[in-house]
Amino acid sequence: MRRILYVAEKNDVAKGVANILSAGAMQRREGRSKFNKIYQLQGQFQGQPALIAVTSVSGHLMGNDFSPEMKRWESNPIESCFDAQILSTVPENMEPIARTLREESNKVDTLVIWTDCDREGENIGAEIVKVCKEGNRHIDVWRAKFSEVTSAAIHRALQSLGRLDQRIVDAVDCRSELDLRIGAAFTRLQTLHLQRRSRLFAAGDKQVVSYGSCQFPTLGFVVERYKEIESFIAEPFWKLVVEVTREALKVEFAWDRVRLFDHDMVDTLYDECRDEGRGIIEEVTKKPKSRWRPCALDTVELEKLGVRKLKMSAKEVMTIAEKLYSNGWISYPRTETNKFPKDFGLNNLVALHNGDQQWGAFATEIGQRGANPRNGNKSDEAHPPIHPLKHATQANLQHQEWRVYELVVRHFLACCSWDAKGQETKVTLRVGEERFVATGLQIEDMGYMEVYPYDKWSDKQLPRFTQGEEISDFLLRIADGETSPPLLLNEADLIALMDKHGIGTDATHAEHIEKIKERKYVGVQPDGRFLPGFLGLALVDAYDEMGYAMSKPLLRSDLEKQLEAICRGQRTKQDVLAEQLAKYRAIFVQSETNQHLLSVHLNREGNTRMTWLLVTGGGGEGPRGGGTGRGRGRGGSVVAQIPNHAAPAVGATTRGRGRGRGRGANAVAGGGGGDGGRGRGRGRSRGGAAGAAGGGGAYPPRAAPITNDQKPCSCGIGSSLRTVQKDGPNKGRQFWTCSKQMADPGKCNFFEWAA
Structure with a gap:
C-alpha cells in the first residue's frame, strides 16, 4: 500500500479534506504542534490503495532575514x-x-501540496517541499488545485494533479527579498536619523519609523486627499429653483444650468423669470428605467462592501471570510474573478437556499426563471467569484460570521437574478428662456432588491402634467450654497485606490492599511475616515522635497507589473531583482545625503503640534491625542483645530477642546490646552467675517504685529491681499488670505473677499 502525505495551509482545510476523502471516518493523532493535527485515512491515490496522512502548516513556514551581524x-x-x-x-x-513534516515525510513516498491556489499559497508550498525534503530527499511532489472545500472540488483536484509553478514561487521570493532589503534600508535611515536629530524623540526612544514600498503609497493616498481638503477654498454659488404644488404634492424643478458663480447674473435671470409670470410644460416623457443587479463578487468588492455596508474593517471581513471558506461555507475568498463560467452549475447552488426562511422564496423564483448572472470582465484564471457552497442558518455561525455569510449569499442570489425595473417620468418646464426639470419614478419590479437590502431605490411620485399646459401658480426662488471639498478617505475608498494603482494584492490590502494605523502614520475618525498624523505628513513632505515621489504609487505599481512578468515567464527573478535594487539604491543614496529634511519637517510639525482640518456641512470630529476638534457648518465650511495625536514636547500636556461654527463664509474656530494648560475656545462667523477664539494655551504660535492696512488671519498674523487669476466669474477680484507660504503646515484657511 502506498503512503502519501497531504499538507494544507491551515488546520481547518486539512481537516475538511480528510473528512471528505474518508467520508468522516478518519482518525486524528497529534503532531509536534498542538495547533496542527494529523488526520489518518485509507483511500485511493492515482488508482492505487493508499494510506494517507493529512496535516497542515499555519501560513508561511519559513522567513527571510539578514545574518545575525546585520x-x-x-x-x-x-x-x-x-x-x-x-x-x-x-x-x-x-x-x-x-x-x-520532516518526520511524516520520512514515512511516505509522495507529497501532495494542498495550499491556497494563489501566489502566496504556491510559495508556501515550495517552503513545505524544502522542509519535507530534509526528511526525505527522494519524495515525489504533486500540487492539488482547488477553490473550495467541497467533495466535488477535492475529488476534481485529485484527478488533475500538477506540479508547483516555479515561476510563481520566484515572483514571491523576488518580492520578499525586495521588501526586506528596501524596507530595512529606509527604515533604518529614517529611524536612526530621527532618533538623533528630532527633539520629538526622547532620549533612548526606540520607536521605529518604518518604510514599506506598499505601506508608503497607502499613506500617500491619505495625505493627498487631506491636502486637497486643506488647500480647498470654497466658492459661493447661486441657482434658481421652481416649486409647484399640485394634487397635494410639492414638486421641485431643478435648473438645467445647475448653478452659477455670479450672483448678479442669477439675480438678472431671476427677474426675467419673475417678470414672465408664467411657465409652459414643454415636454413630458416616460421611459423604462433599470437598476442593475450587482456583478459577481470578487475580493476587492467584498472588502468594500464589508466596510460600507457591514461597518467592519477590511481585515476583519477577510479573516471571517477565510474561516467560512476553511469550514466549507463559501468558496475561496481571495479572487480577482468577477464572472462565472457558463457551465458552473449555478442553478444547483441557488437551489441550496430554496428552504431558507429569509430568502428561500426568492431563490425558488430564480430557479424557475433560470440563474442569469450579471458578469464582470475580470478573471484570474484560477478561482471563481466568491459564492456560498452550502446553506447555513444563524444557529450555525457566530454573529459576525453570519453577517459576512449573509452578505455573500444575498450578493450571489442578487447577481443570479434580474434587474429592478420601473418607469421614469421627466417633466420639462420653461419659464421665459430658462428651463427646469423634475423627475419621478414608479417602480414596477423590485427585482434583485427583494433580496439585496444594501441598495435602495424608492418611488418618487409626480402629479400629472400635460405637455403644452400653462402654469402660473409656481414659486420661484434663489437658492445659494458653496462648493465643498472632497471627503477624507475611508477604508473602502483606500482599497479602491490601492486596487486601481496596483498597490499590493487583494490578499494584502487590509494588511497595509493596518500597518499605517499601527505606526501612527494615520488616525481614524469616529466616522471611519482616515486623517494623517504629523509623522505621516512629515515623511511624505520630506521625500517630496527631496524630489522622490515615494508616497506615489508609481514605484510599487511598476514592481507589481514586473512580478506578473515573472509569473508569465517573460522576465527572470534575477533580472527584476537587479533592476529594482539599482533603482531604490540610487534613491537611497540621495535620501541619505538629504536626510536632514526628515527632521526639519518632523520638527516643524512638532512645533506646531496642530493640524488645520477642513470639515464641511454637519460637522465632524477628529480624535488626535488628548483633544478633540469639532466643526459645524451651515451654507459654508468650518475649519476646526485638532491637536495632533503625536507626543508633544517633553513636559507639555495637551488637553483641550475646540469648537467652530460657520455660516455663509469660512469660519475658523479653535481651542485646546497649550503647554501645561487646559482651555476651551469658541468662534463664530457670519456674513463673510472670520472669527477665531481659543483659550488656555499656546496654540497656534504667538502672532507677529499686524499693520493698519492688513486684516488679521486666523493665525493672528497679517494676511495678504491677492487677486484671482483663474478664469471664471471671480477673475480679477481681490481677496485676503493667510500670508504664510503654501508649503507651511501652519498655514491657515483664512479667506475673505476684499471690499
Whole structure:
C-alpha cells in the first residue's frame, strides 16, 4: 500500500479534506504542534490503495532575514542592506510544524501540496517541499488545485494533479527579498536619523519609523486627499429653483444650468423669470428605467462592501471570510474573478437556499426563471467569484460570521437574478428662456432588491402634467450654497485606490492599511475616515522635497507589473531583482545625503503640534491625542483645530477642546490646552467675517504685529491681499488670505473677499 502525505495551509482545510476523502471516518493523532493535527485515512491515490496522512502548516513556514551581524543597526553601514546575505530559515515558533513534516515525510513516498491556489499559497508550498525534503530527499511532489472545500472540488483536484509553478514561487521570493532589503534600508535611515536629530524623540526612544514600498503609497493616498481638503477654498454659488404644488404634492424643478458663480447674473435671470409670470410644460416623457443587479463578487468588492455596508474593517471581513471558506461555507475568498463560467452549475447552488426562511422564496423564483448572472470582465484564471457552497442558518455561525455569510449569499442570489425595473417620468418646464426639470419614478419590479437590502431605490411620485399646459401658480426662488471639498478617505475608498494603482494584492490590502494605523502614520475618525498624523505628513513632505515621489504609487505599481512578468515567464527573478535594487539604491543614496529634511519637517510639525482640518456641512470630529476638534457648518465650511495625536514636547500636556461654527463664509474656530494648560475656545462667523477664539494655551504660535492696512488671519498674523487669476466669474477680484507660504503646515484657511 502506498503512503502519501497531504499538507494544507491551515488546520481547518486539512481537516475538511480528510473528512471528505474518508467520508468522516478518519482518525486524528497529534503532531509536534498542538495547533496542527494529523488526520489518518485509507483511500485511493492515482488508482492505487493508499494510506494517507493529512496535516497542515499555519501560513508561511519559513522567513527571510539578514545574518545575525546585520541585526546591529549602528555597527553596519545602512547601504549594506542592499547586498548583505539573506538567510531563509524556519522561525522558532514554526519549528514544531517543521519537525512534524520532516518526520511524516520520512514515512511516505509522495507529497501532495494542498495550499491556497494563489501566489502566496504556491510559495508556501515550495517552503513545505524544502522542509519535507530534509526528511526525505527522494519524495515525489504533486500540487492539488482547488477553490473550495467541497467533495466535488477535492475529488476534481485529485484527478488533475500538477506540479508547483516555479515561476510563481520566484515572483514571491523576488518580492520578499525586495521588501526586506528596501524596507530595512529606509527604515533604518529614517529611524536612526530621527532618533538623533528630532527633539520629538526622547532620549533612548526606540520607536521605529518604518518604510514599506506598499505601506508608503497607502499613506500617500491619505495625505493627498487631506491636502486637497486643506488647500480647498470654497466658492459661493447661486441657482434658481421652481416649486409647484399640485394634487397635494410639492414638486421641485431643478435648473438645467445647475448653478452659477455670479450672483448678479442669477439675480438678472431671476427677474426675467419673475417678470414672465408664467411657465409652459414643454415636454413630458416616460421611459423604462433599470437598476442593475450587482456583478459577481470578487475580493476587492467584498472588502468594500464589508466596510460600507457591514461597518467592519477590511481585515476583519477577510479573516471571517477565510474561516467560512476553511469550514466549507463559501468558496475561496481571495479572487480577482468577477464572472462565472457558463457551465458552473449555478442553478444547483441557488437551489441550496430554496428552504431558507429569509430568502428561500426568492431563490425558488430564480430557479424557475433560470440563474442569469450579471458578469464582470475580470478573471484570474484560477478561482471563481466568491459564492456560498452550502446553506447555513444563524444557529450555525457566530454573529459576525453570519453577517459576512449573509452578505455573500444575498450578493450571489442578487447577481443570479434580474434587474429592478420601473418607469421614469421627466417633466420639462420653461419659464421665459430658462428651463427646469423634475423627475419621478414608479417602480414596477423590485427585482434583485427583494433580496439585496444594501441598495435602495424608492418611488418618487409626480402629479400629472400635460405637455403644452400653462402654469402660473409656481414659486420661484434663489437658492445659494458653496462648493465643498472632497471627503477624507475611508477604508473602502483606500482599497479602491490601492486596487486601481496596483498597490499590493487583494490578499494584502487590509494588511497595509493596518500597518499605517499601527505606526501612527494615520488616525481614524469616529466616522471611519482616515486623517494623517504629523509623522505621516512629515515623511511624505520630506521625500517630496527631496524630489522622490515615494508616497506615489508609481514605484510599487511598476514592481507589481514586473512580478506578473515573472509569473508569465517573460522576465527572470534575477533580472527584476537587479533592476529594482539599482533603482531604490540610487534613491537611497540621495535620501541619505538629504536626510536632514526628515527632521526639519518632523520638527516643524512638532512645533506646531496642530493640524488645520477642513470639515464641511454637519460637522465632524477628529480624535488626535488628548483633544478633540469639532466643526459645524451651515451654507459654508468650518475649519476646526485638532491637536495632533503625536507626543508633544517633553513636559507639555495637551488637553483641550475646540469648537467652530460657520455660516455663509469660512469660519475658523479653535481651542485646546497649550503647554501645561487646559482651555476651551469658541468662534463664530457670519456674513463673510472670520472669527477665531481659543483659550488656555499656546496654540497656534504667538502672532507677529499686524499693520493698519492688513486684516488679521486666523493665525493672528497679517494676511495678504491677492487677486484671482483663474478664469471664471471671480477673475480679477481681490481677496485676503493667510500670508504664510503654501508649503507651511501652519498655514491657515483664512479667506475673505476684499471690499
